[in-house]
Amino acid sequence: MESLWFCLVAIMVAGYVVLDGFDLGAGIVHLFVARDDRERKQIIGTVGPVWDGNEVWLLAGGGTLYFAFPVLYAASFSGFYLALMIVLWMLILRAVSVEIRNHVDSPLWRPLWDVVFGASSSLLCLLFGVALGNVVRGVPLDASGYFFIPLWTNFMPGADAGIIDWYTVLIGLAAVAALALHGSLWVALRTAGDLSTRSRRAAGRLWAAVLLMTIVITLVSFRIQPHLYGQFAKWPWGYVFPALAVLGLGGMLVFIRAGNDLKAFLSSCAYLVGMLTSVVFGVYPLVLPASPHPEFSLDIHNAAAPLYGLQIGLMWWIPGMILAGCYSVFIYRHFSKRVEPE
Amino acid sequence: MDSALAIHRLHFAFTVTYHYLFPQLTMGLALLLVILKSLAIRTGKPVYDEAVRFWAKIFGINFAMGVASGIPMEFQFGTNWAAFSRAAGGVIGQTLAMEGVFSFFLESTFLGLVLFGEKRLGPKLHWFATAMTCAGAWLSGFFIIATDGWMQHPVGYTLGPKGEIILNSWLDLMLNPWTWWQYAHNMTAAVVTASFVMAGAGAFYLLLHVHEEHARVFVRVGVIAGVIATILMLFPTGDHQGMMVARNQPVTLAAMEGHFQTMNGAPIALVGQPDMDRLTLDNPLVVPGALSFLTWKHWAAEVKGLRDFPRDTWPDNIPLLYYAYHIMVGLGTILIAITVVAAFLLWRGRLYTARPMLWILMLFIPFPYIATTAGWITAEVGRQPWLIYGLMRTAAGISPRVSAGNGLFTLLGFMGLYMILGIVFLWLIWREIERGPVGLEAAQGGH
Numbered sequence: 001m002e003s004l005w006f007c008l009v010a011i012m013v014a015g016y017v018v019l020d021g022f023d024l025g026a027g028i029v030h031l032f033v034a035r036d037d038r039e040r041k042q043i044i045g046t047v048g049p050v051w052d053g054n055e056v057w058l059l060a061g062g063g064t065l066y067f068a069f070p071v072l073y074a075a076s077f078s079g080f081y082l083a084l085m086i087v088l089w090m091l092i093l094r095a096v097s098v099e100i101r102n103h104v105d106s107p108l109w110r111p112l113w114d115v116v117f118g119a120s121s122s123l124l125c126l127l128f129g130v131a132l133g134n135v136v137r138g139v140p141l142d143a144s145g146y147f148f149i150p151l152w153t154n155f156m157p158g159a160d161a162g163i164i165d166w167y168t169v170l171i172g173l174a175a176v177a178a179l180a181l182h183g184s185l186w187v188a189l190r191t192a193g194d195l196s197t198r199s200r201r202a203a204g205r206l207w208a209a210v211l212l213m214t215i216v217i218t219l220v221s222f223r224i225q226p227h228l229y230g231q232f233a234k235w236p237w238g239y240v241f242p243a244l245a246v247l248g249l250g251g252m253l254v255f256i257r258a259g260n261d262l263k264a265f266l267s268s269c270a271y272l273v274g275m276l277t278s279v280v281f282g283v284y285p286l287v288l289p290a291s292p293h294p295e296f297s298l299d300i301h302n303a304a305a306p307l308y309g310l311q312i313g314l315m316w317w318i319p320g321m322i323l324a325g326c327y328s329v330f331i332y333r334h335f336s337k338r339v340e341p342e
Numbered sequence: 343m344d345s346a347l348a349i350h351r352l353h354f355a356f357t358v359t360y361h362y363l364f365p366q367l368t369m370g371l372a373l374l375l376v377i378l379k380s381l382a383i384r385t386g387k388p389v390y391d392e393a394v395r396f397w398a399k400i401f402g403i404n405f406a407m408g409v410a411s412g413i414p415m416e417f418q419f420g421t422n423w424a425a426f427s428r429a430a431g432g433v434i435g436q437t438l439a440m441e442g443v444f445s446f447f448l449e450s451t452f453l454g455l456v457l458f459g460e461k462r463l464g465p466k467l468h469w470f471a472t473a474m475t476c477a478g479a480w481l482s483g484f485f486i487i488a489t490d491g492w493m494q495h496p497v498g499y500t501l502g503p504k505g506e507i508i509l510n511s512w513l514d515l516m517l518n519p520w521t522w523w524q525y526a527h528n529m530t531a532a533v534v535t536a537s538f539v540m541a542g543a544g545a546f547y548l549l550l551h552v553h554e555e556h557a558r559v560f561v562r563v564g565v566i567a568g569v570i571a572t573i574l575m576l577f578p579t580g581d582h583q584g585m586m587v588a589r590n591q592p593v594t595l596a597a598m599e600g601h602f603q604t605m606n607g608a609p610i611a612l613v614g615q616p617d618m619d620r621l622t623l624d625n626p627l628v629v630p631g632a633l634s635f636l637t638w639k640h641w642a643a644e645v646k647g648l649r650d651f652p653r654d655t656w657p658d659n660i661p662l663l664y665y666a667y668h669i670m671v672g673l674g675t676i677l678i679a680i681t682v683v684a685a686f687l688l689w690r691g692r693l694y695t696a697r698p699m700l701w702i703l704m705l706f707i708p709f710p711y712i713a714t715t716a717g718w719i720t721a722e723v724g725r726q727p728w729l730i731y732g733l734m735r736t737a738a739g740i741s742p743r744v745s746a747g748n749g750l751f752t753l754l755g756f757m758g759l760y761m762i763l764g765i766v767f768l769w770l771i772w773r774e775i776e777r778g779p780v781g782l783e784a785a786q787g788g789h
Binding site: 048049050052053055056058059060061062063064066067068070071073074075076077078079081082084085088089091092093095096099100103104144145146147148305306308309312313315316317320321323324327328330331334335 | 402403406407409410411413414416417419420421422424425427428429430431432433434435436438439440441442443444446447448450451452453454455458459462502506508509510512741742743744745748751752755756759763766770773
C-alpha cells in the first residue's frame, strides 16, 4: 500500500513537472524568443487559460503527499523552510504577473510584469531542481526525525551542506535548461507565424545544452549518492526509466529537425518523466535519504500514514483524479488552436 | 509566550487573514454569478449578460489573488507547523488533498471557460461553466471547513501507542456536525460579503447617475440575496454554531461572552471591557437571562463562568476573543438591519432613488469583510490553547527546528509582498469599477 502511494505521489509530481513545466519554461523563454509586446501576448495567450490548472497539480500533489506521507511532509517542508518560502513568493509573483499583465495597456505596465513573470519562472525552475538535488544528496535528519538546513553554507555537498551547494545548483541549472527547452517546444507548438519558427530554432540550441547537462548530472549524481548504483543493479528492469529519458532526448532532436512540433513536445515530456522517474526509482524505497547519518533516512514505511487512511484515500483519490484528468483533456482540446498574432 | 511560537502563530494568522479577504468574495460572488447568468437566459435581456461579464472580471482578479495567497496556506502546515502535520497529517491531509483533487481542478478549468469561452460555448454551456465554477468554490470551502472543524472538534480517530492520531472513520470526518454548522454559517457570510459588494457598487453608480440600468440590477440582486443571507447567518446557522461552542467548548463560550462568574439565568453582555486582572467585565450593559436562553434555550439555566474552569484551559487572549466576537455579532446585527430596510424600500419601489440608503449601501462595503474576519478570529483564538481541541496544544505543534529569526524573516517578507499586491489589487479593482459594465466586444477586448 505504501509503495502504491509512493507511485501515485510520483505520478502527481511527474504530472506537475510536465504540465506546469511548459508554462514555467514559456516564462523563461518568452523574454528571449518574443520580439515585441504583440508576440509576448501571444505566448501569454498560450498559457493564460491553462497555467492555473497546471499549478493545481502542485497543490493536489502536495495534499496527496501530506496525507499519505505526513512524516515526510513535516520533515522536508520545515527542513527546507527558507527555500520553500522563496518558492511561495515566486509562485505568488508569477500568478499575479500572468493574470494582471493584460489588464492595463501601458508601455510601462506590461514590460514590468513580463520581467517579473520571466524572473519568477526561472527562479522556480532553479529551486525545483535544487530541491531534487537535495533529495538525491541527502539531508541531515537526526533521531528526532527533523532537520533544518540554511540556504547555503560553504557550497560543498559535504557534512554541513546548505540547500544550495555546487551539486544542487548543477541540478537546478539542468532543470532550468530542460524546462526552458520544454517551454520553447510548447511555444513552437501552440503559436503561429514567426514566433513559432523562432521558438523552434531556440529549442534546437537549448537541446545541445540539455544533452550536455544530462551527461554531467548523471555522472555526478552516481558519485554523490552511491545508493543509486545498488538500485539499478538490484532491479535491472529499472533501466526502462533512464531509457525513456534517452529516447525522449533523441526524439526531440529528430522531431525538432523534422519540424514536427507535437512529437517534439511529447518527446520532451518523455524526457522529463524519464529523468524524474529515474531519480525516484534510484532513491526508492527511501523518500528522503539522511546524510551523514543514513540510519535516520525516511522511507516509504516510516514516513507513511496508518493503513486505514491510505486505503480509504484510494476510494476517493482514484475517481477524483479520473475526473480531474477529464477536465484537463477537455480544456486542452478546447484551447487547442495555435494562438495567432493579433 | 515563547517567541518562536509567537512568530509562527502570527505568521499563520497574518497570511490566512489576508488570504480570506479574497475567497469570501469569490465564493459568494460565484453564487450571484449563477443567479445573474440564469436571469440572462430566462429574460434574454443583454443587461444581465453584461452584468455577468462585469462581475466575472472582478471575480477573476479576486480569484487570482485568492490562488496566489492560498498556496502558502497549504505549505505552511508543513513549513511552520511540522509537529502538528506529523501528528495529524493522516487526518487533515485527507481533507486538504480532497480540496486539491475535487475542487481546484474543477474551479480552475471552468473559470478559464467562464472568462475566455463565452462566445464559443453559447449561453447554456456558459451557464454550466459558471455553475461548475461555483460548485468548485463551494466544495473548496467545504474541505477547508472540514479541516478546521476537525481541529475544533476532533472525531473519527484513535490514538496510537506513541500518541499518534490515527484516522479510523472517514465518514465521521466528513459528517462532523461541527463542520456542517460552521460551513453553513461561513458560506452564508460569504454570500453576505458578495451581496454588499454588488449592492454597494450598484449604489455607487446610481448616486453618480451612470450605468443606471446595470446599477439597478446590482442593487436588486445584492439586496435580495443580502437580506436572505444576513438572516440565515443569524438563524439557524449562527445560533447553532453558538450552541456547538457552548456544548463542546464551554470555556471558550465563557471567554467570548466575558462571563466570569457561574450563575443561573446568566445575562448576555452587549458592551463591556474584560478586566483580566480582577476577572470582571467593566462597564457592562447586559440583557438579563439571555445567555442562559441562547445557550440552553431556557432562561434560568446555569452557565458556567470562566473562574470555574482550570486556568490552563482558558483561551490565551481573552480580551481579543471577546472583542472579535462582539464585533462580529454587533456588525452582523447592523447588516441585518440595513438589508431589511433596503429590501423594504425595494419592495415599495423607492430604493433606487433613496439616496441616504444608497449612501449607506455604498459605505458599508468594508463591513462584511470586518465581520467575517472577526468571526474567524473568534473561532481560532477561541480554540486556544489547543491546536486540536483537547488533543494537542498549540505550543506542541510548531516546527521544532525553525527558529524565531527565520520565521520573522519570512513573516516580514510576506507582509511586504502582500502590501504591494494589495495596492495593485485595489488599483485594478478601482479601474474596473470606474470603467463599469460594458458590451461583449469591449469586455473581451482586453484578452
